[in-house]
Amino acid sequence: MNDLNKTIIAFASLGSFLRAFLESTANEDDWSQKLEETIILAGHKNGWFTKENVVLAIESWADLLTEQELTAWLSTYNNSEVDVTPKQKTVAIIMAGNIPLVGFHDFLSVLITGNKALVKLSDSDKVLVPFLASFLIEKEPTLKDKIEFSDGKLENFDVVIATGSNNTSRYFEYYFSKKPNIIRKNRNSVAVIKGDETTSQLEALGKDIFHYYGLGCRSVSKLFVPKNYDFDILFKAIFPFGDIVNQNKYANNYDYNKAVYLMSNFAILDNGFLILKEDKSYGSPIASLNYEYYSSEESLKKRLIDDEEHLQCVVASNFLDNEIIFGETQTPKLNDYADGVDTIAFLLKT
Numbered sequence: 001m002n003d004l005n006k007t008i009i010a011f012a013s014l015g016s017f018l019r020a021f022l023e024s025t026a027n028e029d030d031w032s033q034k035l036e037e038t039i040i041l042a043g044h045k046n047g048w049f050t051k052e053n054v055v056l057a058i059e060s061w062a063d064l065l066t067e068q069e070l071t072a073w074l075s076t077y078n079n080s081e082v083d084v085t086p087k088q089k090t091v092a093i094i095m096a097g098n099i100p101l102v103g104f105h106d107f108l109s110v111l112i113t114g115n116k117a118l119v120k121l122s123d124s125d126k127v128l129v130p131f132l133a134s135f136l137i138e139k140e141p142t143l144k145d146k147i148e149f150s151d152g153k154l155e156n157f158d159v160v161i162a163t164g165s166n167n168t169s170r171y172f173e174y175y176f177s178k179k180p181n182i183i184r185k186n187r188n189s190v191a192v193i194k195g196d197e198t199t200s201q202l203e204a205l206g207k208d209i210f211h212y213y214g215l216g217c218r219s220v221s222k223l224f225v226p227k228n229y230d231f232d233i234l235f236k237a238i239f240p241f242g243d244i245v246n247q248n249k250y251a252n253n254y255d256y257n258k259a260v261y262l263m264s265n266f267a268i269l270d271n272g273f274l275i276l277k278e279d280k281s282y283g284s285p286i287a288s289l290n291y292e293y294y295s296s297e298e299s300l301k302k303r304l305i306d307d308e309e310h311l312q313c314v315v316a317s318n319f320l321d322n323e324i325i326f327g328e329t330q331t332p333k334l335n336d337y338a339d340g341v342d343t344i345a346f347l348l349k350t
Contacts, residue, residue, distance in 0.1 A: 015065025
């Protein structure tokens with residue numbers, strides 16, 4: 001069995017374990033108990049990583065980590081290029097920590113292309129990826145020499161994949177300029193409302209807005225709405241997500257941002273757990289959502305295409321070729337690459 005097949009089987013075994021864990025069919029297993037403890041520890045280290053949010057991330061990966069999904073993903077590339085790696089590269093992965101396991105796709109991409117992952121974890125997500133790595137190593141011991149976590153200065157690497165803010169990206173670009181690299185910056189996601197959406201579509205939009213408390217780049221942070229749009233229709237549809245305000249960190253942000261807007265005399269719409277503010281910016285604070293009116297669909301299409309480098313997802317229905325349907329932003333496929341940069345192709349060509 002070649003190294004690629006061994007790695008696929010290891011990740012597929014991880015997927016099987018995660019599915020069993022979610023289905024409560026492996027609760028007596030030592031690994032399941034360790035995962036329960038890891039989820040609790042992740043929440044203690046980062047208040048945004050509630051059990052619900054960590055499980056949401058686990059569910060997404062449980063669906064993707066199957067032999068069928070992994071093989072189909074890699075089949076779009078030249079199999080010989082994936083399998084034959086004359087010189088193993090050490091790829092430094094600088095992970096973000098805004099949502100649980102946000103850096104796992106890079107981790108998977110590096111290992112499945114036969115390279116070594118030198119991982120620098122975010123302080124906000126220190127325990128989840130190492131746990132999954134330890135499971136993979138038990139299933140496929142040859143991966144032990146291909147996985148390294150570093151708390152200090154990254155050294156002795158060939159390639160860099162770094163994810164951060166617009167500010168940190170400038171540091172990354174300077175520091176890693178002499179190495180082949182993927183440097184990711186801030187991106188936001190938006191939704192286009194036409195006014196004829198069904199209740200189920202708007203309910204699904206609530207997932208795009210509220211899952212992970214809106215902290216992900218795939219979280220919708222702005223709405224484009226037609227003139228005279230009735231926001232009561234949206235508020236009624238997303239009412240089932242109202243319990244989110246019972247989470248202390250979210251509630252604190254909601255109260256703070258509402259107070260700032262009111263003191264600044266901004267006109268806002270408020271339903272008790274989400275604030276809507278008319279604003280041209282794509283990014284919005286936690287517990288708030290920007291919106292902007294549009295009068296021409298064609299002009300809006302052109303703007304979104306022109307601003308493609310600032311956008312991660314555009315949620316819509318029959319509006320753009322690369323749109324994402326309502327409710328699907330937080331369940332990306334294996335070939336949904338961050339910033340639209342094909343990580344596998346990059347690693348194969350580097």
